[in-house]
Amino acid sequence: MEQHGGFSGVIAPVLTPFGEDGNPDAGRLVDHAHWLMEEGCTGLAPFGTTSEANSLGLDERMELLEELVDDGIEAEKLMPGTGTCSLADTIMLTRHAMDLGCGGVLMLPPFYYKGPSEEGLFRFFAEAIEGVGDDKLKVYLYHIPPVAQVGFPLPLIGRLIKAFPDTVVGLKDSSGDWGNTEAILEAFPNFEVFPGSEVFLLDGLRKGGAGCISATCNVSASAIRKVYDNWKGAEADKLQAGITALRKAIQAYPMIPALKAIIAHYRGDAGWAKVRAPFTELPAAEAEKAIRTLADAHGFRLDFDKAA
């Protein structure tokens, strides 16, 4: 498995905290990013779906990325989301990430117009890559049809790899469909494929996958990392069963509000629970139930003291 994009392992699509005024809270974000790396993340993918990235303004996204780098998160370990509906804005965000030295970018397809042709999507990425015009650019395609509706069919992935072999180096597959992940892994052996859920981490690694980029890495990176580190060991299936069960328990709740409520609880920082519209916070009773269920059934808790 030759890997040429530089990312592997356990990557968290970092949650974006907000302040009382509704603006993104860079201080809380940076603290969370450092904690995630200490918990065992091998990289961070800020400004993904879990980050409420599409609810942020372009300026907000760029300022927060600068804060992360300025505060000592290694830029090479950052794979920020930079794909938007617009070619111009996608190029702008990607250039900005490259100027900061980010190791790669995660690109959504343009998702407003539904049912675009393969040729239209190919042109979008070709023009974006040529528009950025940087040989060091590493693009990870972000396949998340349940949300974006527009996705990456295999022939499109193949065309992009063929046209830009040193740039289009991987994909996050948030289809939730293992059959699709498996088909991509089989079709493109040197491609860095990250399932969008740790449920498929072990299956993915056994087929040549690169790791996972998963929302729940925001609260369970250390357990997920254990599977990644021990995937060839005797305990692998047992460890995988544990993170699968925890993931399924968490995703019984609205994912983003639930993750924020969990962090708010264990940090003792109620403000962490704030989300931006169109999301709404998890009602207090729901949040308490989630936290209690996870603790009782899965022994789940978060320890922020060691990071303080």
Place this chain on the structure above:
Amino acid sequence: MEQHGGFSGVIAPVLTPFGEDGNPDAGRLVDHAHWLMEEGCTGLAPFGTTSEANSLGLDERMELLEELVDDGIEAEKLMPGTGTCSLADTIMLTRHAMDLGCGGVLMLPPFYYKGPSEEGLFRFFAEAIEGVGDDKLKVYLYHIPPVAQVGFPLPLIGRLIKAFPDTVVGLKDSSGDWGNTEAILEAFPNFEVFPGSEVFLLDGLRKGGAGCISATCNVSASAIRKVYDNWKGAEADKLQAGITALRKAIQAYPMIPALKAIIAHYRGDAGWAKVRAPFTELPAAEAEKAIRTLADAHGFRLDFDKAA
């Protein structure tokens, strides 16, 4: 029918032309906008779906709007699209439109996250309106579920009107579902409702509708205007049948590439046909077929000489 938003009649969601370099072409845009007003449009809604607005960068949108106003398009007749997935960018685009004196704005709901709650969507619009903080702001809700997926159910419309009676003044209904348009017209009598297709123009006017905002106004505004001006006359149904038949003939083709190909043909300006990815241009044979069919079956042609 008390109208308090100031828009009525035939409004074109203005196509956005591009230059050879792929950048928006302000010169072609301004010429087209003036021609549309001469053809009988009562207002213009640049940066809608037909305008490929979501394929434009935020800066590109703002610069083009400034060009329209600077070149003499009356700002009060402009209802630019300013709704994005992001609260911050929606506020920025809307403030910019208000600063230029635009008569209103057309707001998409945040369309990335699917299945948002009514409360979440209400908060988005409430925070956007409060964030703009301008008593003169007139918001037209942009309901286009076939593309945005996220739409405006009746209870949400009712809540927004109640909370912001002087600001949330109308809606463009591009559902393509006359039953939905009719239900909105019946539920909210003082609301300015524009069907998103001239197919429903006469039915809408007879129920208290305000006019239409339709992609095909880019090429058939004068015929649509005739229906609007004569809707109480004896010829109304016959005139309506003519614009309905033309619309149906045009929408047999991919709408945006077809409209651009038609204009390119009659202007004798091949560059007008250019679209931005993820769209692709209509193949030449398809374009010729469309133009010939429209001319033969509907006597359709465009006259740009009178505007020169």
